[in-house]
Amino acid sequence: MDRTLLHARAVIEELGDFGHIRSPAKCAARIGQAFSQTLSAITISGDAIMRIPDVERNGRTFSDGCGTCSPDVLAQVWEGYRGARGLKPTILQIRFQGAKGVISLDSRLQGEKLCLRRSMIKFEGSTDTNVEICGASNKPLPMYLNRQVIKILEDLKVPNEPFLRLQAAAVEELRQTTVSPLNASTFFHRNRIGTAARLSFLIKKLFYWGFDFIEDHFLRDTLETAVLVQVREIKYRSRILVGKGWTLYGIMDETGILKENQIYCAAHLDHGIQVLTGNVVITRCPALHPGDIQVVEAIKVPEDNPLYYLHNVVVFSSYxxxxxxxxxxxxxxxxxxxxxxxxxxxxxxQISPPADYPIPEPINIGRPVERGDMTKHFVTFMENDTLGMIATLHQILADQAPTGTLDPTCIKLAGLHSSAVDFSKTGIPVSRMELPKYPKARPDFQAPGPRVVIDKCVGFEASEDPIDTPIETDEMDEANSFGPPRIRYYPSNKVLGKLYRAIDEHKFFAQIQKQSSRVEKQDHSLIERVWQYVSKKAALIEWTHYTDFAKTVKEKSAPSSLRPPSFPRIQIHSANIN
Structure with missing residues (x-):
């Protein structure tokens, strides 16, 4: 092994040329881009790279961050990217040299072509020929409501009943998870719980063999804990699944077929490709301004249009x-x-006009950025990050204001929140002195846990404390639960309060525990009976000559301090067990 001492400066110089960047915040973000997680990489010829212009109009970049690729390049991705095999995504989030963004299939391109736009190029100077895959549109992601979106929709005159109905359906689905092994297996698979241990497969296989995983204390406790966590996500974050909703990557229409306020939205589902038509609601998180939710028209495209071959994506108009x-x-x-x-x-x-915040210009120090400049920026960022404080304050005031998120104070906070989001890249902090005073009490749905006492007589008066008094004191309240809490909570009469109070987690947990105790006590443990079953089915299969080899692999793969105590292990070379 070649052992070479590498200094940070040398590593950064190999990544690319950052000398033209005069903002410490922006320079740190660009360097960090090279270290973001990637799933795989493919190598393509340098001749395949093309630079294409951005689509700009009225000072806006409609193609900000997206490019295209030819079918030949996409085929290489399908071959080399393990996550794409069998799924064949047509939308990829990539990192290539100093470029970052999303590329989509353009069936009109011939040969090897990877088209990058200027808006995708963050820095120059890299010589790496690998196209790194950061993400892919393998399937449409589920769409979950949250408190920000629910509050805005309420203020835009959506009634309470749909939210309460969706939450009740989500809670009932969780309750049914413990009713049968197949429900539990689906739950683990959908929520990616125990994926490395193939927990979903194990529970389903046990069921087909005639065993109920509930008989095992560990598996039963795992399910009950996971279900309770999901219920708390719904109660304390209003994370409610929307069956008629998707979460998708966005790109620009390269063909020009979409008119203003039109989109093309298609998803590859188990039963085929589904294309949306008619009016749909579209938004993006985080959403604090009432204009962050819009209604647009979804249309189909002809089969000879390149957009027809895209799926798991929402395509925006270039007009x-x-x-x-x-x-x-x-x-x-x-x-x-x-x-x-x-x-x-x-x-x-009703629809509210969207916000139009000025694009902040990053701090310019007038010289090349040095390591000390970036260090100072990180310290400044940690000292002045007000993002969570603004979001919490916005939620409180939106609950108390008659017009909710449409209130001028909430509109101001939405703008400050946008600036706070950009702080890490601009270096421009939001002063706490710009924030309004927060009320003495919070709505009950912001309570950190079930032990909080709700005061039905508390008012909405503003606190006389200075604005730099910490808002985030939930952990301290729980730690001091034997004394009077510093934060007082009142029952909110808005939809978020109704959703919060509709869930009794203690009652829910008692119900699922009762359902989980359905199995009669057995003479032997589940693992012992599974071992007996497998031993019987594998009686004529030659596998014992692999025992020594398996022990060697086991001993080499785990440190002695981490090895579990010995117990019967299933060691089968080849078997077809039905």
Whole structure:
């Protein structure tokens, strides 16, 4: 092994040329881009790289962060990217040399072509020929409501009943998880719980062999804990699944077929490709401004149009005075995910104009950035990061204001939140002195746990404490639960309060524990009976000559301090067990 001492400066110089960047915050972000997680990489010829112009209009970049690729390049990705095999995504989030963004299939391109736009190029100077895959549109992601989106929809005249109905359905589905092994297996698979241990497969296989995993204390406790965590996600974060909704990558229409306020949205499902048509709701998280939720028209495209071959994506029009992604909480197309809803019950009765925040110019120090400049920026960022404080304050005031998120104070906080999001890249902090005073009490749905006492007589008066008094004191309240809490909570009469109070987690947990105790006590443990079953089925299979080899592998793969105590292990070379 070649042992070479590497200094940080030498490593950064190999990544690319950052000398032209005069902002410490921006320079740190660009360097960090090279260290973001990637799933795989493919190598393509340098001749395949093409630079194409951005689509700009009225000072807006409609193609901000997206490019295209030819079928030949995409085929190489399908072959070399393990996550794409069998799924064949047509939308990829990539990192190549100093470029970052999303590329989509353009069936009109011939040969090997990877088309990058100027908006995708973050820095120059890299000589790496690998196209690194950061993500792919393998399937449509589920769409979950959250408190920000629910509050805005409520203020846009969506009634309470659809939210309560969706939450009740989600809780009932969790309750049914413990009713049967197949429900439990589906739950683990959908929520990616125990994926490395193949927990979903194990439970399903045990069921086919005639065993119920509930008989095993560990597996039963795992299920009950996972279900309770999901219930708490719904109760304390309002994370509610929308069946008629997707979360997808966004790109720009390269063909020009989409008109202003039109989208093309298609998803590859088990039964085939589903294309949305008609009016749909579209948004992006985080959403604090009422204009962050818009209604647009989804259309089909002819079969001879290149968009027809794309799936698991929402395609935005390249026309209009302003690009639609920027209207949705300042989104772009370099990998942002957009939420699309086609549930008529969640359509807003009114639409608010989108926010139009000025694009902040990063701090310019007038010279090349040095390591000390970036270190100082990180310290400044940690001292002045107000993002969580603004979001919490916005939620409190939106609950108390008659017009909710449409209140001028909430509109101001939405703008400050946008600036706080950009702080890490601009170096411009949001002063706490710009924030309004927070009220003495919070709505009950912000309570950190079930032990909080709700005061029905508390008022909404503003606190006389200075604004730099910590808002985030939930952990301290729980730690001091024997004394009076520093934060007082009142029952909110808005939809978030109703959703919060509709779930009794203690009652729910008692119900699933009762359902889990359905199995009669057995003379032998589950693992012992599984071992007996497998031994019987594998009685005529030659496998004992692999015992010594298996022991060697086991001993080499785990440190002695981490090895579990010995117990019967299933060691089968080849078997077809039905």
């Amino acid at each position: 209009g005075d302003r690009d639609l992604p920027s209207k949705l909480s300042g989104g772009d197309l370099d990998g942002d995910l957009y939420n699309v809803i086609w549930d008529p019950d969640l359509y807003p009765k």
